[in-house]
Amino acid sequence: xxxxxxxxxxxxxxxxxxxxxxxxxxxxxxxxxxxxxxxxxxxxxxxxxxxxxxxxxxxxxxxxxxxxxxxxxxxxxxxxxxxxxxxxxxxxxxxxxxxx
Amino acid sequence: xxxxxxxxxxxxxxxxxxxxxxxxxxxxxxxxxxxxxxxxxxxxxxxxxxxxxxxxxxxxxxxxxxxxxxxxxxxxxxxxxxxxxxxxxxxxxxxxxxxx
Numbered sequence: 001x002x003x004x005x006x007x008x009x010x011x012x013x014x015x016x017x018x019x020x021x022x023x024x025x026x027x028x029x030x031x032x033x034x035x036x037x038x039x040x041x042x043x044x045x046x047x048x049x050x051x052x053x054x055x056x057x058x059x060x061x062x063x064x065x066x067x068x069x070x071x072x073x074x075x076x077x078x079x080x081x082x083x084x085x086x087x088x089x090x091x092x093x094x095x096x097x098x099x100x
Numbered sequence: 101x102x103x104x105x106x107x108x109x110x111x112x113x114x115x116x117x118x119x120x121x122x123x124x125x126x127x128x129x130x131x132x133x134x135x136x137x138x139x140x141x142x143x144x145x146x147x148x149x150x151x152x153x154x155x156x157x158x159x160x161x162x163x164x165x166x167x168x169x170x171x172x173x174x175x176x177x178x179x180x181x182x183x184x185x186x187x188x189x190x191x192x193x194x195x196x197x198x199x200x
Contacts, residue, residue, distance in 0.1 A: 057175075059116045059125045062143070066127035069114040069172070087190070 010068060016075045018055060019044055020083045025075075033067040040078050051079045058085035110168065116175045118155060119144055120183045125175075133167040140178050151179045158185035 010031040017040050018025040026043045030036035037049050052061045055075040061067050077085055110131040117140050118125040126143045130136035137149050152161045155175040161167050177185055 053125075054127070057116070057125065059127045061127050063127070063129065065112065065129040066114050069127075069129070 013070075013072050015070070016073055017044060017052075018075065018077050019046070020077060020079060020085075022055075022077075022088070033061065033064050036067075036076075044078055046078050046080055048080060049078055050081045050083065052076050053079060053085045055085075055088060056091070058087075113170075113172050115170070116173055117144060117152075118175065118177050119146070120177060120179060120185075122155075122177075122188070133161065133164050136167070136176075144178055146178050146180055148180060149178055150181045150183065152176050153179060153185045155185075155188060156191065158187075 012029040012031040012035075015028050015030060015036060016025055017028055017036075024044060026040075028036060028039045028043055030039055033052075037052065040046060040052070041049055053059060053076065054061065054070075055077045058077075061070070061076065079085065112129040112131045112135075115128050115130060115136060116125055117128050117136075124144060126140075128136060128139050128143055130139055133152075137152065140146060140152070141149055153159060153176065154161065155177045158177075161170070161176065179185065
């Protein structure tokens with residue numbers, strides 16, 4: 001698979017990466033997942049990246065294959081050990097439970 | 101096996117697979133249902149997959165034909181023996197119970 005992927009000559013794509021409390025968001029170019037993780041480490045000053053998840057629903061992006069399906073400017077959240085993804089407070093309201 | 105499967109023509113599609121309590125969600129590429137089940141077993145550390153169901157409404161995905169109709173990034177839930185699907189707490193309000 002490694003050959004296959006490198007043979008495909010993935011072009012760098014822009015991603016937007018936020019930290020766990022969404023206090024910071026950076027635009028980062030990367031062609032492969034490992035590249036993005038390395039750049040996130042430097043750019044967001046995260047010494048030990050535990051996971052990259054999709055900001056929208058917390059889906060863990062941990063394979064190169066899945067990473068390659070992400071669209072340009074996909075928003076990712078970097079998690080360090082012990083940190084957990086939470087739904088964005090401004091995400092589209094899907095429940096009406098709060099409205100009584 | 102990878103070669104064998106790719107010979108079957110279905111191209112890998114991205115799926116998002118969650119566990120029964122939705123504490124973990126992984127992005128997984130798969131071309132056929134069996135492929136997805138195998139990857140779920142490894143990726144979500146589920147030793148014995150009892151069923152894959154649609155997260156949105158608990159529809160059991162147990163035939164290759166139906167599996168092939170799923171869109172990219174369909175959200176599935178993996179169930180182990182004895183586990184049951186429950187409605188997502190943030191799912192769109194489809195009942196009128198709240199409207200009095």
